[in-house]
Amino acid sequence: MDAIVIPEHYCSREILDKEIKNVFHKVWSFVCLKSELANDNDFVTKNIGNTSIVVQNIRGEIKAFLNVCSHRHSRIQCEQKGNRPLLCPYHGWSYNKDGIPTGIPKKPYFDFQKEDLEKLKLKEVKIDFCGELVFINPNDDSESLTEYLDDFYEELEKISNNIGKEVDINEMKINANWKILVENTLESYHVALIHTDTFLRLGTSGIDFSFAGKNSVWTTQLAKGENEGKNAIIHKPFQDRDYKIDGYKHFIIFPNLLISSTYGISFNISLIEPIDESSSRFISRVFVTKTHTNTENSPLVDAYYKSLVQFNRDVFSEDKEICEHVQLGVQSSPYSGQLSKEEKRVWHFQNSIINLLNDK
Structure with missing residues (x-):
């Protein structure tokens, strides 16, 4: 299917001003x-x-x-x-x-x-x-926050109540339009080429998407279960917790909040904010779950924290590089852009943007 947002929308100050007025000033x-x-x-x-x-x-x-x-x-x-x-x-x-x-x-x-x-x-x-x-x-x-989050409200509430220790905050300027960064997080089509030594190894796959209002979530199983192989040792300190999922979940809360979790053990909260039409502020925070048992002062847990931090920083560094290449491309692209079934969340995001820009 054709993309809805055309290349000019990623490099126009006029469009960004309209987005700030009609999108960011109108939603939660x-x-x-x-x-x-x-x-x-x-x-x-x-x-x-x-x-x-x-x-x-x-x-x-x-x-x-x-x-x-x-x-x-x-x-x-x-x-x-x-x-x-x-x-x-x-x-x-x-x-x-x-x-x-x-x-x-x-x-x-x-x-x-x-x-x-x-x-x-x-x-x-x-x-x-x-x-x-x-x-x-x-x-x-505006509508209430409960109405805005729609069917995702209860799970997001549960996720937030189980977010424990913050183990990293990573802030960077990326020379790309904010929509390019958001869209990059909404599809796994690029994973095989961009994240060969990082995200690809998790074994995510599929198009199990759900939509609620302007928001969406992707749910996928991973190559290994929470307690399979080495995971059994790594995740042992976190078994006594309240929020558990089978694999990986990634939410977008429109327009620019991204919340993900792996097994319900680790959480990432990322925010993407426009600086101007061709650069953005990216803030990524990594947390681990709350548990009913003390996990502090454990060498195993400390090693797990370090691995989480390194993994997330590597992934977003890889994304930064490719998104900056996309920004250079949209400035001269004659194409409308194409979206596959695997990029349905991108289409949903773009459709929500255009509707607000057109006051629908």
Whole structure:
């Protein structure tokens, strides 16, 4: 079948601006895990295009606001994450959990009344949770997160509740349009050539795809079972866990969140964010499952962690190289592009993009 997204859409600033407006500003966006906001004043900032949003724990309540001071427009939280009050670094205005300025240096000079402060409250942004996953949505009229995740909500909730120790975070700039990176993760057609010494060895295969709204998942068995051969030794410390799957699962939560798991023992959460029309920010985080038994201070477990980290970094390094070649190609390609049955998730992703760009 013909591809829906044509080459020009991968190298056009005009198209990217339209995607930020009609896609990223209209749907739910993943921010972080709840555990990253466990303490009072913990915060994470999220950029959606040129719009910065701060998600912060304020006295035990997680709230999201436009990250702009209502006094004279400075960013309030200037780092990607941290722990500090919701306090503007420019003139020291501070805000409460409702976004109302409650701490104003030299307040008598302003002669504010209560109703004036209410008008100066920060713009609140919709926030919701799926288990430990934190999402925001700038679109006040959007569907609920439960509706958005559709049939995947319950399993994603279970996955998130079983994510344990983080063993790696890998962030890189890739010189390719964000859609090229997403599409690369949605098909295994390229695995035999690009991942000969990494992903190919897992033995993934098949087209067992499921779709829920704009989201999709691929489920596949692996060449070896969880407890076959050497796997029995490697995975022994993780048997006492709650989430188990037979093989490998890979979700896309549209438009740019990727969540995968192998056997329910290891998890990968990846986020792909556009920098401009021809470059992207890629963040990949590796976790292991929670268990009911202590797995710390084990040489076997430490070795497993190292192998996970090396495997994921090798795979994404291989993907980086080929995606950058694709970016060079789309700039002069005269072709519409073709998609096979094995690339059905790519078609679904492209169709969701085009529908939003056309306001469908």
